[in-house]
Amino acid sequence: xxxxLADPTSPVPETAPVARSGHRRTWVARLRAAVLGLLGxxxxxxxxxxxxxxxxxxxxxxGENRVLPRTTDLAMPHVWDMVQRLFEPVTSLGDAEPxxxxxxxxxxxxxxxxxxxxxxxxxxxxxxxxxxQRVRIAEWGLLPWIVLSQTVPLIAFAPVVRSWGSRIEIAxxxxxSWLSVAVIASYLAFFPVAVGALKGLQxxxxxxxxxxxxxxxxxxxxxxxxxxxxxxxxxxxxLRLGAASAVIGTVVAEVSTGYLDGVGRLLVSYAGQASGxxxxxxxxxxxxxxxxxxAAGFVALLGALxxxxxxxxxx
Amino acid sequence: xxxxxxxxxxxxxxxxxSGQVHALADVSLTVGEGEFVSLIGPSGCxxxxxxxxxxxxxxxxxxxxxxFGKTARKARVDQDYGIAFQQAGLLPWRTVAxxxxxxxxIHGVGRRERRSRVAELAEMxxxxxxxxxxxxxxxxGMQQRVxxxxxxxxxPRLLLMDEPFGALDEMTRERMQSELARITAETxxxxxxxxxSIPEAVFLSDRVVVMSPRPGRITSVITTGIGRDxxxxxxxxxxxxxxxxxxxVRAALHGxxxxxxxxxxx
Numbered sequence: 001x002x003x004x005l006a007d008p009t010s011p012v013p014e015t016a017p018v019a020r021s022g023h024r025r026t027w028v029a030r031l032r033a034a035v036l037g038l039l040g041x042x043x044x045x046x047x048x049x050x051x052x053x054x055x056x057x058x059x060x061x062x063g064e065n066r067v068l069p070r071t072t073d074l075a076m077p078h079v080w081d082m083v084q085r086l087f088e089p090v091t092s093l094g095d096a097e098p099x100x101x102x103x104x105x106x107x108x109x110x111x112x113x114x115x116x117x118x119x120x121x122x123x124x125x126x127x128x129x130x131x132x133q134r135v136r137i138a139e140w141g142l143l144p145w146i147v148l149s150q151t152v153p154l155i156a157f158a159p160v161v162r163s164w165g166s167r168i169e170i171a172x173x174x175x176x177s178w179l180s181v182a183v184i185a186s187y188l189a190f191f192p193v194a195v196g197a198l199k200g201l202q203x204x205x206x207x208x209x210x211x212x213x214x215x216x217x218x219x220x221x222x223x224x225x226x227x228x229x230x231x232x233x234x235x236x237x238x239l240r241l242g243a244a245s246a247v248i249g250t251v252v253a254e255v256s257t258g259y260l261d262g263v264g265r266l267l268v269s270y271a272g273q274a275s276g277x278x279x280x281x282x283x284x285x286x287x288x289x290x291x292x293x294x295a296a297g298f299v300a301l302l303g304a305l306x307x308x309x310x311x312x313x314x315x
Numbered sequence: 316x317x318x319x320x321x322x323x324x325x326x327x328x329x330x331x332x333s334g335q336v337h338a339l340a341d342v343s344l345t346v347g348e349g350e351f352v353s354l355i356g357p358s359g360c361x362x363x364x365x366x367x368x369x370x371x372x373x374x375x376x377x378x379x380x381x382x383f384g385k386t387a388r389k390a391r392v393d394q395d396y397g398i399a400f401q402q403a404g405l406l407p408w409r410t411v412a413x414x415x416x417x418x419x420x421i422h423g424v425g426r427r428e429r430r431s432r433v434a435e436l437a438e439m440x441x442x443x444x445x446x447x448x449x450x451x452x453x454x455x456g457m458q459q460r461v462x463x464x465x466x467x468x469x470x471p472r473l474l475l476m477d478e479p480f481g482a483l484d485e486m487t488r489e490r491m492q493s494e495l496a497r498i499t500a501e502t503x504x505x506x507x508x509x510x511x512s513i514p515e516a517v518f519l520s521d522r523v524v525v526m527s528p529r530p531g532r533i534t535s536v537i538t539t540g541i542g543r544d545x546x547x548x549x550x551x552x553x554x555x556x557x558x559x560x561x562x563x564v565r566a567a568l569h570g571x572x573x574x575x576x577x578x579x580x581x
Binding site: 205207208210211212213214215216217221225226229232308309310311 | 370371372391392394396398400402404406407408417418420421422449450451
């Protein structure tokens with residue numbers, strides 16, 4: 001067998017060095033992103049303290065409306081007070097745990113619920129997307145309802161879900177109240193996944209679907225080998241949105257169903273104590289922000305694992 | 316010997332919003348076993364449509380298309396042909412090896428057999444060293460070679476190619492033509508090759524089918540007389556017989572003889 005002619009236009013000689021310097025560049029980019037992220041945090045704290053220092057005590061009013069908040073310690077505690085408060089006991093009782101510990105425990109509970117909600121929502125979203133891609137009529141019939149579903153306010157149906165849940169009992173197994181919260185979180189999380197995944201599944205080039213047709217490939221094979229891999233670049237932002245929605249859904253659902261162990265209840269009850277302990281109210285807010293960061297970080301990790309499917313995407 | 320492709324009295328009409336388009340009108344063509352046939356003609360003459368009918372990617376409005384004595388649909392399901400398009404159409408997330416293996420994977424070929432067949436094909440198209448590269452790391456010519464290897468994966472006796480070198484620069488293109496000639500000689504497959512380059516059609520083919528548009532039909536068929544055993548190399552490109560056929564095809568395309576072959580060069 002004759003060997004092929006050498007290809008002088010082959011990009012190989014350049015490939016390796018390009019790849020290596022590209023590697024270095026991603027490290028520099030990562031470091032810069034981390035530094036910029038920290039600077040952003042410092043910037044927010046600086047803005048807060050800056051306004052607090054120079055702003056009028058009564059806040060800024062335009063006519064009757066206060067457009068900027070009061071700068072009293074009650075309305076805007078110092079950043080360091082908020083941080084310091086985290087390390088003090090929750091209550092003045094002798095054996096009380098430090099505040100950060102209570103917030104962390106509650107946040108972990110909420111994270112667990114949000115994860116279940118996200119997983120359920122993602123699964124439902126993916127199934128709906130596959131169904132809509134396979135059956136055109138399903139897309140016409142379902143998509144408007146999926147969009148409409150997101151216009152129902154969460155607090156309107158959260159109590160309904162809870163009361164339904166409390167009536168469910170299967171062979172001695174009782175519907176736990178956290179599951180109601182997870183269901184509501186999944187209700188928010190499924191939407192971006194369904195819409196994003198549908199767009200992704202419909203994204204393959206005609207040349208790829210035709211190629212699979214010439215292979216007489218089944219719809220399932222086309223889905224596995226072409227449509228799902230091609231959907232990854234669309235799916236990752238959808239999963240990120242879904243994760244954020246699951247966290248928000250969890251916190252709001254905890255409040256509106258009266259669930260006691262999560263960070264949602266702390267938000268409400270500490271806000272009630274704010275007149276006497278203003279810095280304390282900020283602790284669960286930090287907890288909720290932490291939840292969001294963990295969720296976003298997890299999806300980013302997922303994206304890194306699937307980077308082979310994101311070739312051609314601008315990095 | 317059984318014919319690879321037999322097209323009889325085929326018409327194809329597309330219904331579009333602005334009315335009917337007659338892509339093909341009463342086309343008949345036979346491609347013998349192991350024969351290399353090029354379809355050439357201006358844009359809109361239906362040459363790609365004709366190839367797509369053979370591939371069962373479109374259905375004829377009238378007439379019959381047979382591939383190895385079967386219906387086009389049966390031939391597609393039986394994997395009797397391999398296909399390559401103008402765009403390489405590689406899956407960007409798969410390596411070169413995994414792209415070549417795609418049809419084998421879909422048809423349940425075992426892992427070990429798959430690996431040896433992929434190695435064989437990668438060597439045939441000269442990409443053994445690039446098996447683990449991804450398509451975005453390859454030049455256009457290399458991508459197209461992967462696509463050809465993929466088309467050959469199941470040892471088809473018929474290759475369908477729709478302007479596979481259309482997006483390549485002239486130098487790469489000529490090199491790819493030589494390689495394709497070598498590969499088809501090695502595999503003995505029949506080829507239906509769509510192109511709009513006259514020298515390319517003459518260089519590669521046993522017969523050049525000239526088509527004209529509105530409606531698409533065959534106006535003439537030119538036998539190049541360049542045997543399968545003739546080396547497709549630079550010497551052939553320089554030979555008077557080659558120029559003569561190029562001129563003949565050009566005349567058939569334009570419907571009038573051209574002034575002087577000597578001025579035509581290439």
